[in-house]
Amino acid sequence: MKALLLTISIIITTSITAMSQNIDEIIGQIKSKFAPDKRTAIFEINYSLENDLLSLKGEVSEKFFRDELIKELSSKFNYRLEDKIEVLPSPKLGERVYGIVNLSVCNIRSKPDHPEELSTQALMGTPVRILKENSGWYLIQTPDEYLGWVDDDGIVRYNSQEMVRWINSKKVIYTEFFGFVYSDINFSEKISDIVAGDIVELINSSENYFEVKLPDGRIGFIKKNEAKLFDEWFSSLDFSSESILKTAKEMQGFPYLWGGTSVKGIDCSGFVKTIFFLNGLILPRDANQQALIGEEVSFDFEFTHLEPGDLIFFGRKASNTRSERIIHVGLYIGNKKFIHSSGRVRLDSFDKNDPNYNEYRLHTIVRVKRILNKQNLIDSLKITNNKFFKADFYK
Structure with missing residues (x-):
């Protein structure tokens, strides 16, 4: 009898274990399909199984993540x-589940505390x-879909109606x-610093200044020769490699900053992202994300097939025992030269006879x-085609 009971117990335990493994597999499959990158999507699910009740808990950043999981299960x-999965935004936030960056450069961290890693930045008007x-910290998602934490001074919270009004308003982009x-038309007192790519709402303009409104409602004045009406600026862009390289070269000497995506400090992918943004395009945040877009270019050590403006990705190639790992990116400018942010924004070369020869980068x-x-790729990357900059996203 004891042997029979032990056998039954083993069978039941084995069956429950097998069922749990099947559930784990399905959760893993859905996560891999819809939310494979934790930098851009949240899919944190746990469960309990009691008798015939499967209770699901956790949180997801998109409703359809949950719907697909429940459908598959x-x-x-x-x-x-039993569905106890919270679909973000959290109901505790109320109606103000959107926001506009309120600082010239807003630091976004990996966890909700100032000592935590700087993972990225966002510009005023984002x-x-x-x-x-x-x-007092908010988990936010930026137009490149990157996730991170910002303190409550970094953004101004808006509801959907306020966002639609802001999106539809006339704006100014800072181009220096x-x-x-400044607080007055004589430019005598400052109310905020401002950097390239910052976007603010236009109130009025004159021969010498733009009168603008910052996201938190402060009224100020920007020198007119340092900014442009956003629509006029965007319509003047040609999305060419020449323009991209011109911006890149103007940033030589700018300091490296891990997590930086602004002219105040930039890491390698932040540099690439910034120069493309200042030319009207929104790229993914990190180097290995940027490597997923665009057309593959065949590479040889004579750089036969490369063109100015191509992105060069560095790291470790895949092998039989190790996966590919991309840790750096630079911009090819021609003649075996490239520009990148490493210590500072700098020009380096793959030519061993060049004084700026970088042997390490050549072999990685x-x-x-x-x-x-x-x-079609350029169109998909344009600021004006990004869903965060479209009113319909907030309706």
Whole structure:
């Protein structure tokens, strides 16, 4: 009898373990399909199984993540499903689940505390989603879909109606690298600094200044020769490699900053992202994300097939025992030369006879991508085509 009971117990335990493994597999499959990158999507699911009740808990950043998971589980099992998954934004936030960056450069961290890693930055006027709050910090998502934490001074929270009004308003973009917003038309007192790519709302203009409104409602004045009406600026862009390289070269000497994506300090992918943004295009945040877009360019050590403006990615190539790992990116400028942010924004060369020869980078090239040759890709990357900059996203 004891042996029979032990056998039954083993069978039941084995069956439960097998069922749990099947559930884990489905959760993993859905996560891999819809939310493989934790930098851009949240899919944190746990569960309990008691008798015929499968209780799901956790949080997701998109409703359809949850819907697809429940659909798949329902099709595979006959359990009663209890859905306790929270779809972000958190209901605790109320209606103000969007925001506009309120600082010239807003630091965004990996966790909700000032000593934590600087993971990225956002410029004044950047629209964001707000997903949840923790002790005065907000988990936000930026137009490149990157996730991170910002303190409550970094953004101004808006509801959907306020966002639509802001999106539809006339705006000014700052085009010099560094400057100020002043409290008066004589430019005698400053109310904020301002950097290249910052976007503010236009109130009025004169021969010498733009009168603008910052996201938190402060009224100020910007020297007219340092900024442009956003629509006029955007319509003047040609999205060419020549323009990209011109911006890149103007930033030589700018300091390296891990997590930086602004002229105040930039890491390698932040440099590439910044120069493309200042030419009207929004690229993914990190180097290995940037490497996923564009057309693959064949590479040889004579750089036969490369063109100015191509992105060169560095790191470790895949082998039989190790996966590919991309850790750096630079911009090819021709004649075996490239520009990148490493210590500072600098020009280096793959030519061993060049005084700026960089042997280490030459031997760690993983792949080369071309972005500026396909109109459909350019169109998809334009600021004005990004969903965060469209009113319909907030309706």
